[in-house]
Amino acid sequence: MSRFFSSKYSSLEPYVPGEQLSDSEYIKLNTNENPYPVTADISDDVLAEIERLHLYSDPENKALHKKIAGTFGVNENEVLATNGSDEILNFAFMTFCDAGHPAVFADITYGFYPVFARVNLVPFRTVPVNTGFGINPEDYYNAGGTVFIANPNAPTSLALTRDEIEGIIINNPGNIVVIDEAYVDFGAQSCVPLIKKYDNLLITRTFSKSRSMAGARLGFGIACESLIKDLNTVKYSLNPYNVNRMTAAAGIAVLGHEDITKKNIEKIISTRENTKKELKQYGYEFPDSLTNFIFMKHPGIDGFEFYRKMKENKVLIRHFSVPAIKDYNRVTIGTDEQMKQFTALARAAAEGKL
């Protein structure tokens, strides 16, 4: 640390992203990326923007907002596109949290939430998940602050129903409820339709998982017009051109191929269900995932040891050192071929042969 580092931030513990090794001999199942690349026919649209790179991108993201609004059945003024959904989440912490409105989220959830709270100097309170890692909706009634729920949750892979989320919204008339739907396309119910009914609901979405665009950095928020206005006040105070031209073009083009997205999602779900069956046979335990990852452990294998053995065998998975989940690893669903290699190793590990 230099002697110039502001005391506001010098004790920050930053978010630690999953390893991104350049060594391509690894099977990468550690950051919940989509194993299927985006369809090739978006490249003309993206390349056309390169000729316009000398011009700023559209700060209002009109074309992108229009496409998102059409796809998700909302109005353009109910959408705000951002640089990944991490940016809309950060905007939400900035816009809707303060000393009187602390952030409230599960003790086991997306590791970025406490980081966003700390970097924005807002207090937060965590709510324990239950013994099966599930979220009890009633624990968030009258939360006394801004609620953040990843639905489905990460890394636990479990989801609440739309009715359960609606219960949380109804029982927080004085609080904002933020639902992070990064994984919702893999089998859970989206709460997007509820933004028409409630003025205290913000949904955050990403192109990184189900739409295969993690490297482009594109996310968005959906909420009633007045919340989007508040978020825009913060956006225009930080980075008006937050979505670059190529990414906006890629996003619009990808939303023009929802059929392909749907097929990829179906494929990932089918691979996930096959992987679950096989892992169960070898004695692995996991919550019943509605995401593109499995949060798994084996009663006879140390969690970190499992991670280490997989890495030794060129398979990268995610281990969290947090005590409550140290026995577990989060394993992204890859292609059938990748999962075949992973389950073969998992079988060997369970039989003590690895």
Ligand SMILES: *Cc1c(COP(=O)(O)O)cnc(C)c1O
């Ligand atoms: C991956 C993820 C995000 C954000 O991803 P971006 O790439 O920034 O859009 C948000 N929330 C959860 C729970 C995630 O797992």
